[in-house]
Amino acid sequence: MDIHRFEKLWIAIALLLIIGFISTVAYGSLGPGVKMIDNSGGTIDAEEVQSGSSGTGFDDPGVTKTGPNEYEVYVKAQQFQFIPGTSQPIEVPAGSTVTFYVTASDVTHGFNIAGTNVNTMVIPGQVAELTVNFEEPGSYGIVCNEYCGGGHHTMEGRLEVVPQSEYNSTEGV
Amino acid sequence: MAFVDEYPDAAKVVRANFGVAFIALAIGGLFGLIQALHRTGVFRGLINSTDYYTVLTGHGVLLALVFTTFFIAGLFTWGVTNSLERSLPNPRLTWAWFLTMLVGSGLAAIAIIGGFFPELPLSADVLFTFYPPLQASPVFYIGAALLIVGSWIAGFDWFRTFWAWRKDNPDERIPLQTFMVLTTMIMWYVSTVGVAIEVVVFLIPWSLGLISEVDPLLTRTLFWYFGHPVVYFWLMPAYFIWYTILPKLAGGRLVSDALARIVFVLFVILSTPVGFHHQYLDPGIPEGFKFIAMTNTMFLLLPSLLTAFTVVASMEHGARQRGGTGYLSWLWNLPWDNPAFAGSALAGIMFAAGGFSGMINAGMNINYLIHNTLWVPGHFHLTVGTAAALTFMAVSYWLVPQITGKRLQHRNLAIVQPYVWFVGMTLMSNAMHRAGLAGVPRRTAEPEYNVVDATFPEVLGGMGEMQIQIALGGTLLFLGLGLFLVVMTGTWLAERGRGTLSVNSHLPAALSGPEHSPRVLDNLRLWTAIAIVLILIAYGPPIASMIGDGVLNPGSPGFPV
Numbered sequence: 001m002d003i004h005r006f007e008k009l010w011i012a013i014a015l016l017l018i019i020g021f022i023s024t025v026a027y028g029s030l031g032p033g034v035k036m037i038d039n040s041g042g043t044i045d046a047e048e049v050q051s052g053s054s055g056t057g058f059d060d061p062g063v064t065k066t067g068p069n070e071y072e073v074y075v076k077a078q079q080f081q082f083i084p085g086t087s088q089p090i091e092v093p094a095g096s097t098v099t100f101y102v103t104a105s106d107v108t109h110g111f112n113i114a115g116t117n118v119n120t121m122v123i124p125g126q127v128a129e130l131t132v133n134f135e136e137p138g139s140y141g142i143v144c145n146e147y148c149g150g151g152h153h154t155m156e157g158r159l160e161v162v163p164q165s166e167y168n169s170t171e172g173v
Numbered sequence: 174m175a176f177v178d179e180y181p182d183a184a185k186v187v188r189a190n191f192g193v194a195f196i197a198l199a200i201g202g203l204f205g206l207i208q209a210l211h212r213t214g215v216f217r218g219l220i221n222s223t224d225y226y227t228v229l230t231g232h233g234v235l236l237a238l239v240f241t242t243f244f245i246a247g248l249f250t251w252g253v254t255n256s257l258e259r260s261l262p263n264p265r266l267t268w269a270w271f272l273t274m275l276v277g278s279g280l281a282a283i284a285i286i287g288g289f290f291p292e293l294p295l296s297a298d299v300l301f302t303f304y305p306p307l308q309a310s311p312v313f314y315i316g317a318a319l320l321i322v323g324s325w326i327a328g329f330d331w332f333r334t335f336w337a338w339r340k341d342n343p344d345e346r347i348p349l350q351t352f353m354v355l356t357t358m359i360m361w362y363v364s365t366v367g368v369a370i371e372v373v374v375f376l377i378p379w380s381l382g383l384i385s386e387v388d389p390l391l392t393r394t395l396f397w398y399f400g401h402p403v404v405y406f407w408l409m410p411a412y413f414i415w416y417t418i419l420p421k422l423a424g425g426r427l428v429s430d431a432l433a434r435i436v437f438v439l440f441v442i443l444s445t446p447v448g449f450h451h452q453y454l455d456p457g458i459p460e461g462f463k464f465i466a467m468t469n470t471m472f473l474l475l476p477s478l479l480t481a482f483t484v485v486a487s488m489e490h491g492a493r494q495r496g497g498t499g500y501l502s503w504l505w506n507l508p509w510d511n512p513a514f515a516g517s518a519l520a521g522i523m524f525a526a527g528g529f530s531g532m533i534n535a536g537m538n539i540n541y542l543i544h545n546t547l548w549v550p551g552h553f554h555l556t557v558g559t560a561a562a563l564t565f566m567a568v569s570y571w572l573v574p575q576i577t578g579k580r581l582q583h584r585n586l587a588i589v590q591p592y593v594w595f596v597g598m599t600l601m602s603n604a605m606h607r608a609g610l611a612g613v614p615r616r617t618a619e620p621e622y623n624v625v626d627a628t629f630p631e632v633l634g635g636m637g638e639m640q641i642q643i644a645l646g647g648t649l650l651f652l653g654l655g656l657f658l659v660v661m662t663g664t665w666l667a668e669r670g671r672g673t674l675s676v677n678s679h680l681p682a683a684l685s686g687p688e689h690s691p692r693v694l695d696n697l698r699l700w701t702a703i704a705i706v707l708i709l710i711a712y713g714p715p716i717a718s719m720i721g722d723g724v725l726n727p728g729s730p731g732f733p734v
Contacts, residue, residue, distance in 0.1 A: 003432070007482055037453075038460045106306070108304045117541035121455045125729060145615070147616040147617075149298075149734065152618070156623060
């Protein structure tokens with residue numbers, strides 16, 4: 001088999017590109033510490049989430065302070081709302097580290113703080129866990145970005161990152 | 174002698190498959206236009222926003238599954254017959270797989286169309302990924318299963334033809350086109366196992382009420398085990414065309430037979446153990462498995478990058494045979510007014526762009542930014558929607574005359590058609606990619622939210638401009654589709670015998686032929702075994718952990734749509 005020298009060069013560049021891509025992803029996780037959504041949230045019974053008898057934070061979803069500048073937010077996704085998020089915004093203070101636990105009580109949904117990389121699938125039976133730093137105050141839209149039924153396009157919510165001084169520190173929503 | 178005269182039975186099979194493919198293309202394309210106008214808010218008078226998802230399901234299933242599978246079945250029937258120079262052995266078997274696929278597609282289509290009529294018990298508004306626990310009518314799942322089973326029998330039919338040829342030609346190299354068909358089908362057999370288990374073991378019994386719950390994560394994992402290789406099931410036939418037909422259309426010959434074989438072998442090995450890259454953002458799957466899939470995915474770039482070189486080199490060789498000179502000015506010597514050439518070449522150019530956005534998708538951490546946004550359909554309209562679809566349309570201009578014995582009609586329309594498609598797709602795909610970067614989700618009837626100001630901030634040109642590009646692009650694509658269908662219908666209905674055909678199925682040998690390519694490349698058993706080992710590594714542990722707590726747990730009851 002004879003391979004033209006240009007093609008050999010091309011193959012070498014292609015392999016370099018591939019290894020380069022893999023290296024950037026490896027660096028992303030080892031250097032800046034970009035963590036993928038994984039199995040750390042564990043599993044849950046979707047029907048118990050539905051009935052509010054799971055014995056977890058999903059029975060009374062919302063924001064809880066867990067440490068100095070650290071918060072936990074349980075969000076329940078169901079056709080066609082986020083609880084909390086849709087009827088009342090999720091409120092967290094600026095400069096905080098927030099861990100979201102998101103699960104679904106009925107079908108598969110998506111949870112995306114639009115325009116950011118806060119994005120996860122919400123699968124019944126699984127708890128998505130993702131930790132986010134909110135540096136600046138701001139207002140964000142949350143959209144369900146996985147088709148979840150005829151009213152899918154109405155499923156949205158809001159996240160308010162308020163200045164520390166204005167935040168009611170005892171309780172979120 | 175035209176193919177239809179040499180192999181009338183095979184030509185009939187190809188015609189039947191192409192006929193179904195083009196009908197699916199027409200309906201699916203119409204649905205695409207309705208979507209483009211609806212979700213951009215240009216025209217919402219035809220359907221309401223709930224029916225949008227019925228249309229979207231129809232668009233995905235009819236184009237990505239029915240159009241592609243039937244077209245590929247026709248193309249491969251021609252390729253096997255042409256390159257082995259013998260007919261398929263048993264016409265009854267051949268028509269059996271065609272009918273199985275047809276009945277399956279019909280059932281799935283009926284279930285989908287039922288979604289427009291709430292008074293009917295049929296519905297399948299589950300999109301073409303049909304993630305449980307959204308539940309479609311059993312008719313949909315049974316139809317999908319029959320389509321796949323039919324394609325399996327078709328593959329068996331081509332293998333049988335090959336085995337018969339092998340008996341008569343024990344020492345010859347597998348002809349390149351047949352080699353490509355067989356490797357594609359091996360990849361298809363290995364990968365469709367996932368969706369077959371999902372549908373037959375879980376979804377059909379579940380939709381019939383025989384089991385009450387299924388595990389949503391396990392079933393979507395089985396789907397994506399199949400859901401990425403299906404992309405290669407669309408692409409490998411496009412490569413088949415680019416490697417074996419395009420060089421001839423360009424006026425030359427394929428540069429290297431060996432590299433073509435290597436590329437297809439790489440696809441057999443690497444296409445399947447990558448599915449988790451569609452599930453980077455799924456909870457319940459450890460990061461390490463996602464990393465393995467990411468690495469395999471990146472190496473899967475290699476066959477496409479090799480193809481880019483070989484195909485462009487073959488085109489350059491053709492152009493130089495036609496008098497082309499210079500570093501780049503040979504490009505002008507290519508037959509850009511031959512629609513079969515122009516469509517295939519433009520599809521290849523668009524595939525390069527699609528390849529780059531695919532590299533972004535494959536990047537595990539950057540995937541957070543674009544997962545489930547409009548970026549993703551922007552990407553795959555360049556791959557399946559152009560690299561495959563436009564190549565298939567283009568080669569039809571060359572192949573349909575040969576399977577009907579009729580000269581191509583409305584040639585002027587055919588000449589402009591690939592360019593209309595190219596411009597339409599440039600507008601639509603570009604805007605979709607950019608909207609996706611801004612966070613606009615895919616799969617939504619109305620991407621305008623109450624929280625919209627906070628939702629989709631700074632985008633170059635703004636949302637309005639992107640919506641217009643998408644609507645305009647979608648309309649041009651529909652126009653391009655219309656032109657194609659006019660040419661095909663005109664050709665199909667034309668009279669035979671008005672002059673001899675200007676095209677034939679003879680394909681020139683490669684510059685560096687099979688005598689220079691290592692024999693081990695034809696060892697299909699070896700490549701299949703390596704593929705299975707890689708799949709066991711990539712999928713064994715995660716599937717084991719998902720079924721460790723019971724195959725139906727954590728379970729979800731069905732939510733009928």
